[in-house]
Amino acid sequence: MTRTGVVIVGAGFAGLGMAMALRRAGRDDFVVLERAASVGGTWRDNTYPGVACDVPSHLYGFAARPNPTWSQTFATGGEIHSYLEDVASRENLGDRLRLRTPLLGARWDADAELWRIDTGREQFEAADLVLACGRLSEPHVPAIDGLETFPGPLFHSARWDHDVDLAGARIAVVGTGASAVQLVPELAQRGATVTLFQRTPAWIVPRGGRAFTDAEQRRFSEHPGELARLRAELYAEGEARFASRSGDAAASAAARQSALDHLAAQVPDPALREALTPDYDFGCKRVLLSDTFYPAVSSEGVTLEASALAAVDGSTLVAASGRTYDADVLVLATGFAASEQPYADLVRGEDGITLAKHWSEGMTSFASTVVTGFPNLFVLNGPNASLGHNSAVLMAEEQAAYVVRALAEQRRRADGVLRLRAAAERAYTDEIAAAAASSPWLTGGCRNWYVDERSGRLTLLWPGTAQAFRDRLAAADGSEFEPVPAPERREPSRGEK
DSSP states (O other), rough: OOEEEEEEEOSSHHHHHHHHHHTTTTTOOOOOOOOOSSOOOHHHHHHOOOBBSSSSGSSSSSSSSSSOOBBBOOOOOHHHHHHHHHHHHHTTTTTTTHHHHHHHHEETTTTTTEEEOOOOSSEEEEEEEEOOOOSSSSSSOOOOOOOGGSSSEEEEEEGOOOOOOTTTOOOEEEEEHHHHHHHHHHHHHTTOEEEEEEEEEEEEEEEOOOOOHHHHHHHHHHHHHHHHHHHHHHHHHHHHHHHHTTOHHHHHHHHHHHHHHHHHHHOOOOOHHHHHHOOSOSSOOEEEOOSSHHHHSSSSTTTESEEEEOEEEETEEEEETTTTEEEEEEEEOOOOOOOOOOGGEEEEOEEEEEEEHHHSOOOBBBBTTOOOOOOEESSSTTTTTTOSSOOOHHHHHHHHHHHHHHHHHHHHHHSSSOOOHHHHHHHHHHHHHHHHTHHHHHSSOOOOOOTTTTTTEESSOOOOHHHHHHOOOOOOSTTTTOOOOOOOOOOOOOOOO
């Protein structure tokens, strides 16, 4: 049994950011559990051809660990993974990391007032538990009739099989989200014949970007102020995008027209262009960035099937339209189990209730971080902590800062226990609902992964700017937690006054 102050689960951006925040607060009594063999989270797991970030590199990193040598405007997945490994090394986290150590279960021990954590190979007792497991960690595999009969290689884009020879293969890709938009042009470029199943088209805007020169990288290294100014500019540009994503009439109309112009310029065939044109409001689903997807879909190497994959009969794929296609390889670019976090079944709070049970009608929290009925538990990248317009790393950093402040409050308490008031969670949930009520995420005429279908609530996206999130968390003063119980009054014994 290992006793420690804080157990952090997950070594992606959120987990490493939490470890960095604790170190900077003078805390070294923590461990980071990671089920895989290296740090990196999403950027370790996603290795499909063309994987890259759609947030500018110099904003997609820790403020305390800027990287002056990013190779290009939008870093590749492998480069981001290397960055995170470098951060772990520079932060001297090696002795805090427990690699190949998955979370198998965690329960709050009310008598001992601590978390008991099982990993199979090592047991932990911790005053505090931080779940930094990520919302894009478990691939979503849709229920498709006959999927198990497919005889060839079949895998999710987030679990890419690099042993499969793609040259000249007939590859079916299911989905037209962020992964597919990056993946399909790469497959076509490699000589594969691609059939792309599209349930719903995406709004796609120009990506742009370029490689950074050696001179620029040296200048960023030698003059940190220039790098800081670039990061500030990119941040401001991201915040400005919130208007178009959230339903501002003028901004949405301008962004929508930009997307339509992009489509018209790159897809000359009017029938294909119509099939690729969304029929829902701009911003309702995640807006994608690409300069290569439309040309790829317009090429002879790609066939767009403008309906979902409905069934599989051996190597024959049946579309919802009734059309059939033969394939050698089947790739599911179908997203992740985001609204129902897989780790939630593993965590039991007071009265033995699981986090999954507490979230049975959609995730709820206060400050997107703390949950009623789960003392001394903090969730990063969980309820309403995602962004559709700016860098998600900004959100994780703000949550980590909130956790550090909460832990300082905890140390001032005689019992060392932080119990979130149910009223605080309800009020925060109501705030989110009110802010999102008229947004395109709820009224825009689409299905998206931001909304939990069980309740119809916006549970993943923060319905405001990154600055608004920072301000909201900074305003938390500890009153969200139940007050420390007053000590029981003891009657004086005989002889005492």
